[in-house]
């Protein structure tokens with residue numbers, strides 16, 4: 001049953017929810033009672049309540065709004081929580097502090113919509129800041145509920161990434177994969193190799209239109225993060241229960257790195273520019289020991305900055321033609337007892353994956369088929385749903401990222417107002433909501449290897465925050481719901497989205513407004529490479 005009261009139209013829908021009589025009035029006198037372990041959630045709640053209340057709620061041992069971590073609570077797992085709201089008080093409980101962070105987002109959604117817009121205090125207005133009486137017990141179905149943002153094709157500053165993290169957290173999404181490197185740009189600072197961002201962080205211009213077009217915009221595009229900015233983003237996301245998973249792609253999609261350090265390539269004397277086209281670039285990494293050492297150093301910096309247990313190493317779309325024509329690569333393949341240079345792809349990824357495993361991390365890679373990646377890798381399957389199951393059958397853990405259901409760079413619909421985007425499929429809201437992670441009926445044991453799923457926002461055609469948000473919402477609402485509570489059906493989701501749209505409006509998310517023509521991109525100065 002879908003709740004009849006609009007303020008109970010939560011997205012994602014909680015596992016169990018029942019309305020209770022009465023309401024709790026939050027006002028400037030409301031005090032929080034915070035038990036040990038609940039401080040991070042209390043900080044987040046204070047941060048979100050402050051604009052609407054006009055002041056930060058205080059803490060007191062006899063506060064009526066209780067946030068409690070209670071390790072003896074069973075059945076709630078890492079991220080589950082219980083929430084009881086009645087006229088006398090609020091009790092938010094979880095077995096782990098991550099569960100409380102999810103509960104705080106439920107509290108935010110239960111508040112009057114206008115409380116979400118940070119620009120005015122609403123507590124003293126006629127409507128006050130009421131929470132409807134409710135009893136919720138909520139547990140997510142899947143542990144990996146992600147969104148990938150490609151900041152390599154078009155750079156976005158950390159100030160914007162913080163807002164994106166906030167929007168993910170509101171929907172209880174818990175992974176932001178940052179696609180930091182690609183043919184068209186390198187955004188991750190590496191102290192040992194400053195040219196990666198100095199040279200690899202800027203391209204002369206960008207292709208207009210899809211891969212294979214012949215027109216270019218004539219405008220340089222650049223940007224890179226500082227180490228301090230990334231560390232701060234990681235902390236900001238962690239305070240919201242969001243893990244930032246960095247992606248450094250190898251051995252293909254590396255043209256920006258080749259432009260910065262030609263010795264990484266298969267023809268070290270050749271000078272390449274940072275790619276200005278879209279599509280699959282023929283240039284890939286060489287397979288000498290110095291290339292592996294270079295990327296080990298890069299990954300050491302990455303693991304220093306990003307505490308995420310998972311580190312993505314790319315692995316997609318790697319043409320092997322250069323290796324087939326390179327005597328050094330052919331010799332390497334023979335030395336490694338491979339059947340030929342084509343197998344260097346899996347071999348290269350295996351060396352890089354080993355390095356991460358030794359550093360205590362889990363490598364993640366895009367599946368080209370699901371059957372060729374090193375077994376240590378978590379497999380992100382994007383081409384065919386069947387690849388997810390092929391990988392799971394081999395024993396991989398899997399994150400489902402099928403392009404037909406989760407690619408947010410594809411158009412939302414056929415309408416004439418849809419902005420130009422990646423040609424290919426239309427991924428409508430209902431398609432995303434149709435995401436189905438059920439294991440094949442004859443192999444139920446595979447279900448346990450599916451960590452979850454992720455939406456992908458590739459940004460070849462996406463230059464502005466407005467465009468990012470138009471493509472992300474409400475499709476990420478649908479993804480979040482399927483991953484949190486797959487039992488909730490389409491009609492109920494549609495109905496609840498009506499109310500939820502008012503929350504997105506209050507937050508200024510242009511979920512219904514196609515973005516206008518792209519504005520000229522800014523050209524920030526190259527970043528300082530000092531670490532923070």
Ligand code: TNX
Pocket residue numbers: 316317366382407409422458459460
């Ligand atoms: C394929 S999916 C890619 C990306 C493109 C995307 C465009 C994947 C692992 N590689 O490099 O941006 O298609 O939809």
